[in-house]
Amino acid sequence: MLLRHAPDLSEREVTPRDLYVNRRQILAGFGGLMIAGAGNVQAAVKSPFSTQETPTSLKDITSYNNFYEFGTDKSDPARNAGRLTVKPWKVKIDGMVGKPGDYDLDDILKGMTIEERIYRMRCVEGWSMVIPWNGFPLASLLTRVEPLSGAKYVAFETLVRPSEMPGQAGLFKILDWPYVEGLRLDEAMHPLTLLATGLYGENLPNQNGAPLRLVVPWKYGFKGIKSIVRISLTDKEPRTSWNIQAPQEYGFYSNVNPAVDHPRWSQATERRIGDTGGLFAKRRPTLPFNGYADQVAGLYTGMDLRKFY
Amino acid sequence: MAIANLRFQPRLATWPVYLAGLLPALWYVYQIFHGDLGADPVKTLEHAMGEWALRFLILGLAITPLRREFGISLLKYRRAVGLTAFLYVVLHLLVYLLLDQGLDWAAIWADIIKRPYITIGMAGFLLLLPLAGTSFNAAIRWIGGRNWNRLHKLVYPAVLAGAVHYVLLVKSWPLEPLVYLGIVLMLLGWRVWRRA
Numbered sequence A: 001m002l003l004r005h006a007p008d009l010s011e012r013e014v015t016p017r018d019l020y021v022n023r024r025q026i027l028a029g030f031g032g033l034m035i036a037g038a039g040n041v042q043a044a045v046k047s048p049f050s051t052q053e054t055p056t057s058l059k060d061i062t063s064y065n066n067f068y069e070f071g072t073d074k075s076d077p078a079r080n081a082g083r084l085t086v087k088p089w090k091v092k093i094d095g096m097v098g099k100p101g102d103y104d105l106d107d108i109l110k111g112m113t114i115e116e117r118i119y120r121m122r123c124v125e126g127w128s129m130v131i132p133w134n135g136f137p138l139a140s141l142l143t144r145v146e147p148l149s150g151a152k153y154v155a156f157e158t159l160v161r162p163s164e165m166p167g168q169a170g171l172f173k174i175l176d177w178p179y180v181e182g183l184r185l186d187e188a189m190h191p192l193t194l195l196a197t198g199l200y201g202e203n204l205p206n207q208n209g210a211p212l213r214l215v216v217p218w219k220y221g222f223k224g225i226k227s228i229v230r231i232s233l234t235d236k237e238p239r240t241s242w243n244i245q246a247p248q249e250y251g252f253y254s255n256v257n258p259a260v261d262h263p264r265w266s267q268a269t270e271r272r273i274g275d276t277g278g279l280f281a282k283r284r285p286t287l288p289f290n291g292y293a294d295q296v297a298g299l300y301t302g303m304d305l306r307k308f309y
Numbered sequence B: 001m002a003i004a005n006l007r008f009q010p011r012l013a014t015w016p017v018y019l020a021g022l023l024p025a026l027w028y029v030y031q032i033f034h035g036d037l038g039a040d041p042v043k044t045l046e047h048a049m050g051e052w053a054l055r056f057l058i059l060g061l062a063i064t065p066l067r068r069e070f071g072i073s074l075l076k077y078r079r080a081v082g083l084t085a086f087l088y089v090v091l092h093l094l095v096y097l098l099l100d101q102g103l104d105w106a107a108i109w110a111d112i113i114k115r116p117y118i119t120i121g122m123a124g125f126l127l128l129l130p131l132a133g134t135s136f137n138a139a140i141r142w143i144g145g146r147n148w149n150r151l152h153k154l155v156y157p158a159v160l161a162g163a164v165h166y167v168l169l170v171k172s173w174p175l176e177p178l179v180y181l182g183i184v185l186m187l188l189g190w191r192v193w194r195r196a
Helices: A015-030 A034-040 A058-063 A076-083 A105-109 A138-145 A241-245 A293-300 B002-006 B015-034 B041-070 B075-100 B105-114 B116-133 B137-143 B145-169 B175-195
Strands: A090-095 A101-104 A115-122 A127-137 A153-158 A180-184 A194-199 A213-215 A228-234 A269-272
Touching: A058 A127, A090 A105, A101 A105, A115 A194, A115 A213, A127 A138, A127 A213, A138 A194, A180 A241, B015 B041, B015 B075, B041 B075, B041 B145, B041 B175, B075 B116, B105 B116, B116 B145, B137 B145, B145 B175
Parallel strands: A090 A228, A127 A269
Antiparallel strands: A090 A101, A115 A127, A127 A194, A153 A180, A153 A228, A194 A213
8 A cells, every 4th residue: 555644744843742751751750750650751752653633631641531441521530530440450352363362551562662653633522732742553453463364443442430430330321331433454454543541652541542552633522541451353344332322423433524514413513622712712624534634535435435434 | 361360460679580591691701711611612612502492492391381380470571581582592503604604605505404412403593583583572562462372382392302402412312312302201290290
């Protein structure tokens, strides 16, 4: 596959993260928290896949989350995710792979190069952020576990632990747990597809899907399944949580597409969180495949994207 | 009947109710300048104004049942509650038109005709217009208490529209909009039950 780099790539925006991390360490040092602070920092190499757009603030990225396992309000995850135990963490990898098993996350991370990938994130609700993720390509992990030749899809599953995830504990089930997601194998193997382990140079905050989450920047945010405990390779299209909940509204593909509206709201524009202009910031036009069309449109050649929404 | 009773009520000042009704709006104005409306301040304002509109509309609907079932008469304050509700409906609409859509009339019109929750919300707003426009004593005299009462029954479909508007815009079935809709259905159901 011919892979072109995004036209807006630049190293310009990448430097501030180092400054940011340094500043944080200095501040942490002042607070007598040098060890804790330093322990959180993830070394990451820069990536040509990063956008040069200004990243959304850490505060906004970590306080405005859809993670229904911790409640339906966007402030709930930041409030409730603190008690989630993310260490130790095991990921079951099964299905059509040569090396199935229950892998400890530490073992998965051994030998992986953690990259910084600054990606746009477009929520299906009509807002967007720019997030400096840390992580490694999903392809690196899949290659390691050796997909069998018949495998066509990858299915993902989030942790179910009502004792630590209050959104799963109520009588009123907002979604059918566990949260499940899926990708076609070629989407999963695409170099843009990331398994994130951190953001802003630090370990992933729990509310953002710690310790391991999927990031597929050309798809709506809900495809980016959080706190992953299981990855299965299969030859059948996996069921996905929002498609189960409302099939006429959320399809399997869920590629960002300004031309295909959500049945209840337009997808033509988006509000960029933290945009300059504050209350009076204008909505921005939403781009096909969230601006990653050059890299991924080829995956869908010949497909009617209105039908496969 | 409700109107005729008005002039026999003890002369209680209504301005404290108007003032109290303004407090949420003032608090949000303060938050705009000094506080924190969160990552998406436009949505925060839009939702807050809509929710306060629903709360005051529900309070207005509760006044008659409170009197009939519990002997608590707040009739004197019904106009203040109703106008306050209308203020929040207008603020909610203004946030949507000005801040959310940036007066992009093409997008707004597309929303109104294509999106049932916007259509229903807008219908609710239109239903409230004649009510707000006749919320002064001279209007009651002009059109007559009987007609005025009949006209103001439009508040029932308007509140229902507001609650349905909320339920239709959320993903999945979170509890809060359903609670509002439940309360509205109870208060409207009470009226049906009384007449039966």
